[in-house]
């Protein structure tokens with residue numbers, strides 16, 4: 001893909017590191033004008049999508065402007081173009097690359113930029129949901145991941161927005177590739193064993209919305225068995241796949257056999273572990289995802305960092321004990337067969 005002539009200018013103006021700049025520029029160039037909702041509509045949508053008042057007020061005040069922030073506007077238009085271009089398509093076999101964290105120096109407009117990118121495509125994603133027969137309840141729950149991430153962002157960084165995080169889950173939902181069905185989130189993806197796409201898989205994710213009760217997880221899987229064959233009959237999924245810190249079997253050495261995490265592990269057959277050169281990556285992932293704490297960008301979890309981790313729960317104690325013993329945590333993958341139900345008559349429709 002040709003590098004945009006203004007890449008260097010944008011990289012310098014926004015203070016992007018090389019990796020972030022390359023990721024954004026690899027998406028493409030702005031392909032269409034972007035139409036943002038006005039403040040009243042944006043506020044209504046953010047409210048629908050579970051954004052707290054404090055976050056809504058800040059977001060409206062941080063509306064990007066093409067004249068005042070031309071470089072951030074360029075990034076916004078690239079991302080909106082990507083969402084619309086890939087709308088309703090499953091995640092391809094080379095994956096969906098997360099939107100990269102933006103430097104803190106981009107300020108409030110940078111931190112809320114991705115929120116505005118997603119608000120810009122609400123008409124398109126709702127049209128997809130409507131065409132697919134997705135109920136209002138599922139649409140609202142799915143797109144409310146945006147408000148959830150805004151809350152997590154504030155909790156972890158102390159600042160509103162989403163831009164200091166690498167963002168994967170919300171854009172996947174706003175391009176119509178992922179749905180929240182009760183406790184679990186499912187993203188549609190192409191399936192491959194290395195020779196190009198040969199079918200479809202549903203990737204299972206666990207949103208941070210409370211405990212992972214076993215009966216809720218089972219009910220969510222049952223909903224998926226009804227939902228996907230009805231809404232995506234041309235994409236017959238044959239298996240569920242999950243890649244998560246939750247599937248690290250080492251957790252069972254520390255957590256009670258009755259814990260929700262250990263019960264969830266039993267739903268999946270583990271696949272062989274992929275060994276990465278960066279042996280600390282799983283430790284950082286667990287710190288971020290499981291403990292809701294901001295890990296260092298690179299490198300190990302030092303003894304000093306370990307000393308800051310609260311020791312109130314068995315998971316927190318397990319995390320620290322394991323690393324102090326010189327061991328590491330790993331993101332692991334597992335799979336389970338997907339037993340699709342016969343599609344019943346279509347029900348429900350989208351809201352907007």
Ligand SMILES: CC(C)(COP(=O)(O)OP(=O)(O)OC[C@H]1O[C@@H](n2cnc3c(N)ncnc32)[C@H](O)[C@@H]1OP(=O)(O)O)[C@@H](O)C(=O)NCCC(=O)NCCS
Nearest residue numbers: 206207208210211212244259260261289290291313314315
């Ligand atoms: C996945 C999740 C719902 C599991 O929580 P849960 O249902 O409470 O799980 P368990 O019952 O197995 O918990 C076992 C122990 O870990 C503790 N624990 C679970 N999540 C914790 C967290 N985020 N921080 C600290 N402790 C946690 C529990 O309180 C419990 O402690 P206890 O034995 O002292 O009572 C929860 O960790 C979470 O929301 N994580 C964030 C989302 C996430 O990581 N998703 C996966 C993305 S790949």
